[in-house]
Amino acid sequence: GENVEQHPSTLSVQEGDSAVIKCTYSDSASNYFPWYKQELGKRPQLIIDIRSNVGEKKDQRIAVTLNKTAKHFSLHITETQPEDSAVYFCAEGSIYNQGGKLIFGQGTELSVKP
Amino acid sequence: DADVTQTPRNRITKTGKRIMLECSQTKGHDRMYWYRQDPGLGLRLIYYSFDVKDINKGEISDGYSVSRQAQAKFSLSLESAIPNQTALYFCATSDLQLGTDTQYFGPGTRLTVL
Numbered sequence: 001g002e003n004v005e006q007h008p009s010t011l012s013v014q015e016g017d018s019a020v021i022k023c024t025y026s027d028s029a030s031n032y033f034p035w036y037k038q039e040l041g042k043r044p045q046l047i048i049d050i051r052s053n054v055g056e057k058k059d060q061r062i063a064v065t066l067n068k069t070a071k072h073f074s075l076h077i078t079e080t081q082p083e084d085s086a087v088y089f090c091a092e093g094s095i096y097n098q099g100g101k102l103i104f105g106q107g108t109e110l111s112v113k114p
Numbered sequence: 115d116a117d118v119t120q121t122p123r124n125r126i127t128k129t130g131k132r133i134m135l136e137c138s139q140t141k142g143h144d145r146m147y148w149y150r151q152d153p154g155l156g157l158r159l160i161y162y163s164f165d166v167k168d169i170n171k172g173e174i175s176d177g178y179s180v181s182r183q184a185q186a187k188f189s190l191s192l193e194s195a196i197p198n199q200t201a202l203y204f205c206a207t208s209d210l211q212l213g214t215d216t217q218y219f220g221p222g223t224r225l226t227v228l
Contacts, residue, residue, distance in 0.1 A: 009154065032215060043204065043219035044157065089156055095215045102217065103173070104149075104157040 002027045004092050006105030014113050019077045021108045023090035026071065030092040033066060033073045034102070038087045047088075048075070051095070080112045117141045120205050120220040128228050133192040135223050137205030145208045146188040147217065148172075148180060150201040157204065163188055195227040 003026045034049035050057045050064045066073040087109050093102040118139045148160040159172030161180040181189045205220040
């Protein structure tokens with residue numbers, strides 16, 4: 001069945017360092033992999049997404065990489081800042097053929113220390 | 115994002131009571147979802163609806179039911195609440211567009227079952 005494993009569950013870094021969060025999925029039919037950020041007391045919000053026909057996508061300090069063969073995808077945050085502190089969720093889904101349901105990972109609590 | 119609203123925002127109830135959580139959206143999206151969030155377990159899908167006549171079970175639908183009263187409204191009911199249904203509940207909407215499927219979350223409802 002559909003399942004997403006996310007690691008680590010908690011991550012603490014110094015301001016300016018990089019942070020990497022990794023996810024593994026099981027459904028070979030999945031072709032859409034978004035990442036959501038949830039600040040304390042707030043709702044989750046999309047920060048970046050990638051489709052299966054792309055290996056890497058960047059948006060300023062954040063990037064996502066996808067390895068379809070290994071069924072891994074990762075979020076990379078460079079030059080971390082205190083405002084990056086939040087819970088990050090990966091997800092898998094399908095955006096074709098009437099898809100749209102997402103399965104989320106367990107979340108990673110990122111703490112950026114000044 | 116005031117386009118997706120949830121009522122109530124907080125609710126304390128007793129075991130065995132029937133509870134309804136409501137979600138409304140002004141985004142004009144066809145797709146709506148209900149998730150629950152528990153620490154360490156991420157966001158788990160309860161039910162989802164791709165249009166007014168479509169209702170689908172998610173990962174953890176037991177003990178829950180839903181009603182899609184209109185395109186803009188999607189309600190979640192707990193027929194007989196139990197303590198392990200204590201959680202933060204999120205409603206979300208999306209409008210599947212080619213290449214992406216951003217989900218827009220409501221502010222959440224914190225439910226406590228005593």
